[in-house]
Amino acid sequence: MPKRRESVRWAFVDYIPTDLEEGTNYVAAEFGAVVHRCLEGCGEKVSTPLSPAQWQLYFDGETISLTPSVGNWGLPCKSHYVIHRNTVIWAGPWSDRAVAAAAHSDRASVERHFAPEPLHASRRSYIRQVLQSCFHRR
Known part of the structure; x- marks a missing residue:
């Protein structure tokens, strides 16, 4: 079994390659995705969608950081790590209860981020006034 990784490389790509190299994080910014093989060494494909409600990628010109942590709870290895400046910081396991709470x-968070903004009463009132002035017959 391959060894647990302590550091990663990165590659900015237009498309995620079919064959993923161990220890390389493929960043497809146009598609908002970072994909890599599990850093525990199990070889499973791990995808982290980028959005303010999910993962964020930081690139300082030399290294990448991915936040929050990557918890591979659905994989047999159940690995858990943070990538900070190309260094893998191994985190401890979570209980099933903690995993369920985090998933919820x-x-x-994703639902809030992608939900349409509510139309506030003051804005509704303004829209109503504009429509009334446009369609009010004198």
């Missing part, structure tokens, strides 16, 4: 929170 993550779903809520």
Whole structure:
């Protein structure tokens, strides 16, 4: 079994390659995705969608950081790590209860991020006034 990684490389790509090289994080910015093989060494493909509600990628010109942590709870290895300036910081395991709570929170965050903004009463009132002035017959 391959060894657990302590550091990563990165590659900015137009498309995610079919064959992923161990230890390389492929960044397809146009598609908002970072894909790599699990850093535990199990070889499974890991995809982290980029968005303010999910993962954020930081590139300082030399290194990458990916936040928040990557918890591969659905994989047999159940690995958990943070990538900070190309260094893999291994995090401890989570209980099933903690994983479920985090998954619930993550779903809520994504739903909030992609939900349409509510039309506030003051804006509704303004729109109503504009429409009335446009269509009001004198």
